[in-house]
Structure formats: structure tokens, C-alpha cells
Amino acid sequence: MTEGEIIHYLVKVGDTVKVDQPLVEVQTDKMVAELPSPAAGKVKDIMVDCGKTVSVGTTLIVLMGEERDERVVEATPVSQSPSTSVSVKPQAEAPVKGARKTIIAAPYTRKIAREFGVDINEITGTGPVGRITVKDIYDFVKERDQKAAPAVEKENVPQDPTPAPNAHQEKEPVAQHDVIPFRGRRKQIAKKMTQSLYTIPHVTHFEEVDLTELLSYRTNLKTMDIHLSAVAFFIKALTVSLKQFPVFNAKLDEDNEVIRLEKEYNIGIATDTEDGLIVPVIHRADQLSIRELHTKLKDLTKRAKEGALTVADLRGGTFTISNVGPLGSVGATPIINHPETALVAFHKTKKMPVVMENDEIAVRSMMNMSMSFDHRVADGGTAVAFTNRFKQLMENPLLWPVELI
Structure with missing residues (x-):
């Protein structure tokens, strides 16, 4: 392994972490793996954003130890440990009221949720033992968009139905297309x-x-x-x-x-x-x-x-x-x-x-x-x-x- 893509940070700046606590999910050439903390301390800084591809040795997270010494978490090859991978930066999440529930979802499913801007804590999984599936994400997004559609349509109703005098001079609409991320x-x-x-x-x-x-x-x-x-x-x-x-x-x-x-x-x-x-x-x-x-x-x-x-x-x-x-x-x-x-x-x-x-x-x-x-x-x-x-x-x-x- 020489590089990996930062998929998702499991901690944020200010969090206190324990030794071996998972810090970040990284996509290697064959799998998504978690990079554990090499020491206990407080997260002082996250150096790399999610979605970035980094090479082995890149500084990802800076930890502040109990004695105010800084511990650096670096991207490391998977071969060094059966549970290590590469590191990444946190993604902002909406605050959750009350205790945070346990979420069962594959890394790929979590990735889809982030791409749609969905707080996965708001979704009820339909898979075995409550596992959240990709279909659950799509269903949630569809329902969310349908609820938002009436308000958007109302805002876009023109006050004057008379066409603009220079409407014939407007540019042709740009063709729409879907994209699939080519990474990971x-x-x-x-x-x-x-x-x-x-x-x-x-x-x-x-x-x-x-x-x-x-x-x-x-x-x-x-x-x-x-x-x-x-x-x-x-x-x-x-x-x-x-x-x-x-x-x-x-x-x-x-x-x-x-x-x-x-x-x-x-x-x-x-x-x-x-x-x-x-x-x-x-x-x-x-x-x-x-x-x-x-x-x-x-x-x-x-x-x-x-x-x-x-x-x-x-x-x-x-x-x-x-x-x-x-x-x-x-x-x-x-x-x-x-x-x-x-x-x-x-x-x-x-x-x-x-x-x-x-x-x-x-x-x-x-x-x-x-x-x-x-x-x-x-x-x-x-x-x-x-x-x-x-x-x-x-x-x-x-x-x-x-x-x-």
C-alpha cells in the first residue's frame, strides 16, 4: 500500500480519545479500514479533509497528551498492523439530541449518506438487526426531497406571467447529467x-x-x-x-x-x-x-x-x-x-x-x-x-x- 483515500473521521477536534480507539476510516485498494489511535490524548487538529487521497506518512491528526506533548497520527501501511489503515479529516455532522444511538451500517452505506448530506442517526435500518442499507438511504432522501418540493415550487412561481422581452436571446439550457465518483x-x-x-x-x-x-x-x-x-x-x-x-x-x-x-x-x-x-x-x-x-x-x-x-x-x-x-x-x-x-x-x-x-x-x-x-x-x-x-x-x-x- 502506498496511498489511501480519507473516507470519514470518527472524532473531531476537542475529543478525548483512548489508545486503539478508531479515529478515521480509510479506503485502500481492496477494503475500507479503520486507523486506531496510537496514544491517549485530546484531538488538537485534523490536517487532511475527507475525500483526499494521501500517501503513507502523511500527518492526519495531531493529539495533545496529558503532559501537553503533541502526538502525531500518520497514515501508515496496512501491513504494519492487521487493524490499521490510512487517516482522514472529520466531516461536520448535525447535533443529535440525547444519547447517540448505535448505528449499524457498512462504510460504503455511510459514504452514500454523507454524499447526500444525510445524518445517518435519523434513519431506521430495515436490514438484519437494524442494519442501515443503501436502499434505506435512498428512501430517506426521496421522502426528504418530496417534502421539500412543494415549498420550492411555491417560491419559484413567477409574479408576472408576461415573458421577458429578451427571452429569445437567452442561452440554451445546459444538458444535465449524472456523475459517479471515480475514487476509492x-x-x-x-x-x-x-x-x-x-x-x-x-x-x-x-x-x-x-x-x-x-x-x-x-x-x-x-x-x-x-x-x-x-x-x-x-x-x-x-x-x-x-x-x-x-x-x-x-x-x-x-x-x-x-x-x-x-x-x-x-x-x-x-x-x-x-x-x-x-x-x-x-x-x-x-x-x-x-x-x-x-x-x-x-x-x-x-x-x-x-x-x-x-x-x-x-x-x-x-x-x-x-x-x-x-x-x-x-x-x-x-x-x-x-x-x-x-x-x-x-x-x-x-x-x-x-x-x-x-x-x-x-x-x-x-x-x-x-x-x-x-x-x-x-x-x-x-x-x-x-x-x-x-x-x-x-x-x-x-x-x-x-x-x-
């Missing part, structure tokens, strides 16, 4: 994608996999109250295939002119969230059973959407998958998660007529997959052999007790 995670995603495309010569290989037997097997498991996602099987088969073709579980070190074959098989799961794409990692996936992979996958996906991932959840990936089939995708040329060597995307599964080996036509459940790989590290023939191995494992349940368990 979206900006960091753009930087990483650009770096990957400009650095890695991408080649994408396509394959189709017959999942008929797998889906039938999962249906039988459900009758025994065992629920396992197809992706858990995919991950297990990929770790087996990666061990046979380790060049795809590698990272190119150009400075030292070596390809480093990773010893761990840490599978990144590309996950779509409200705030953009994020890639939590299942560490040592090859050492987990399919049941354990399913549980881990479900947990990481849930916490990614809630903005509750830790720094450790996002580190150490060696190979990434993207399961876009549930969204309806039939094909893509995915961008590699630099500095990894390859990425596999799983697309929509649909029933199709297939000519079998005995020349008979049967209806089968077919899934498209695409694999992008770094052509500096591996060649097309190796990529085809890799996907053929994965395909073999997925289409032959008799191999699972031997290969996947």
Missing part, C-alpha cells in the same frame, strides 16, 4: 487492471465442461441433507490440476529472471460487492476437503459483501477464479490478477444437445469456462493440457474418491 476502490481497481493489461501479454483459452454427473451427484447429496456448491468442487479440482501444472500457480520475477513456483495453493475468489470487485483468498485450499472449501467460500463471500474482511483475508493469492455463471455470462476474456500467472472464469451452465461417443444425441448440462494466462510464463499447449485435466476431473465422478478427497 473503483479508482484502485482501474489502476490494477491497467497495470495487469500493460504488463502481462494476455492469452485466453476457452473450454466447455459437461457438468451433468456433478449436478446429479449434488442432487443426491441434498437428499441426505448435504449441501455443497459446485464451486467447491471446482476449487478442489483446480488445486489437483495446479499441482500437475505448477507453472500456473507461479509468479514471474523479471528483476531476478526467474519464475517462482508457489508452494502454497491460495485460491482468490473474485467477488462482486456494492463497492466494486474484491478478491478474498482461501489459503491452502489443497489441504481442505470439499465440505471445508464450501464453508470457507460461503463465509468469505458473505463477509466480502458486508465489508467485514480482514487484511489477512485479502493477501497471498496464487491463482484466482471468477464464477460469473449465476449472473448469466456465456463467455469472457478475464484480466489476470497481477502478479499471478492465470485466472479461470466459470460461465453459465445450460442444457444442450450433445453428440455422445456412440453418436447418439443426449441432453447434457454444459458449462463454458475461459482461462486467461501470462504468455511470458506458459504456452497455449500447456494451458489446454491444464484445462483438459480439470475437465477430466469434473466429468468423471469415479475419479473423485481417488483425486479430490
